[in-house]
Amino acid sequence: MRERVRAWRPLESIGLDIALAGLLMAVPILIGLASSDGDLLLDALLIAPLVLRRRAPVVSFTTICLLLLVQTVLVDTSRYGDVALLFGLYAIASYGPTWAVWGGLGAGLLGAVVATVDWLVGPNDARTTTVSLVALATVVFASWLLGYLSRTRRAYVAALEDRAAQLERDADQQAQIATAAERARIAREMHDVVAHSLSVMVVQADGALYAARRRPEQAVETLRTISSTGRSSLAEMRKLLGLLRDDGTSGATLAPVPGAADLLELVEQLRASGLTISLDVDGDLQRVDPATGLTTYRIVQEALTNTLRHGGPDVRASVDVHVTGDSVRIRVDDDGRGSTVAADGQGHGIVGMRERIAVHAGKVEAGPRPGGGFRVAAVVPLEVA
Missing domain, CATH: 3.30.565.10 (Histidine kinase-like ATPase, C-terminal domain)
Structure with missing residues (x-):
């Protein structure tokens, strides 16, 4: 079952990413933000790489950054599709390799500076420009931080799962060791209890067989001893087996060792x-x-x-x-x-x-x-x- 879940997760993630990209592309159409087909095409190009934001976060984020760079050269105003940068930044901080996590933060902050310079420097005063730069940088950093926290949480959960699996393996090993030790202990007790009595019985039986021809009365006494020893051994075996089968409710008594x-x-x-x-x-x-x-x-x-x-x-x-x-x-x-x-x-x-x-x-x-x-x-x- 676990293998089936692992095989389904990539399909699940790309399906959700396609749905997210489709929803983001539908927003400007539904609320009338797009003034022309060219605007819709530009927004669609910026949002489309989000389809791969979890499967290939570096490729997705790099593509968005390159498209934003082209937008900066061709257009002097912000676009609705620029929100793709925030989603891409979250994705690379959450799913990207370690080097790309910090590289993505640097690229995002650089984008905030470039956007401020491209959109606001000129007719606006320094205070407005500074406030806008801080606001853009804050939004960029917040998107990156949310992704990084998500990454940290997944790593923590994975560590807990690994630790739980290791504890389960250790518990199984300890149970196997304890079982082997208990089997060896039971084998020793059965050997010492049974083998001794059986050896005595065998020797006495041989003596009784020899004495039966010349001293029948001694053979009878020896047979009585064999019978007594056998009954004693049988009683000890019953006690031992009763203790092994005891579930704590039978009231079995422990014989003194x-x-x-x-x-x-x-x-x-x-x-x-x-x-x-x-x-x-x-x-x-x-x-x-x-x-x-x-x-x-x-x-x-x-x-x-x-x-x-x-x-x-x-x-x-x-x-x-x-x-x-x-x-x-x-x-x-x-x-x-x-x-x-x-x-x-x-x-x-x-x-x-x-x-x-x-x-x-x-x-x-x-x-x-x-x-x-x-x-x-x-x-x-x-x-x-």
Whole structure:
């Protein structure tokens, strides 16, 4: 629609200019100002260039000035068609290039001087001549000033439109950035919530399959644990999906997020799945702020989940958490074979760790450790109260 409007505007402007020129040419006929066909022709020649006053303001104004110069040589009196100079001056101040704007003002003032000299110098006294010159110059300047103000207003409106368009583009970019960040955050939460529970369930299911042949009672207990873990994961998924779909009117409640103080419960849950874990905590976990505590919990959870998935049988892991005055230092080691497992390109755990650490301006390292096994080491700065 906007392109159609732009294509129609030139036709609109030239149509209005033709109507203006026609109206100006009809005035002397209607009120009897023209005394002969020659007068009508001269007025028509002066007014005709106004048809191009917006499409070609320099050409239109220059043509009018040349015709007025010819009139000065041939005729010693003013003509009705001289009003074309005022309309042409307005047009060049409003639509012409910058150099022509000031050139048009100079030409108009020069025309006022030439007209005064040609029409009034001689029989009139100096006072009359001066008053006439000032009056003509004032009319010329007023016409030019109106055009210049119109030009300034259009430039101001165009600047506002450009600024509005830029703000709209910036808003779209900010919305895209926010959307991407939110998608990444949701992906991290779903990975940490679901992948951990599913890994525990898979390991326990394998253990139940093995125990079913020799220890049926242990297999039954393991299946109960799998069922409990699955129901817990399903409940967490329902809460997460409910929050994503919540429009603010469903009354969905927010479950408390885990923190550093929940590490013991996490370790006990993984020990129940058969993973041997030693936990060493130095410092008070209760004083860790919620944001840092959640990051600490998720890093330990992801590291131990990877150990459970990739470490192999009889793997042992150690978790060291040291709370200092300005940070939480985490180290998770295992002696499994996870460092030798080829990456399949489907894992997002390490990426999620790095993204979480980046939010706190901390650092994390993950890779094989000396002597075999895998190590995850991270430093999470504490938030300043």
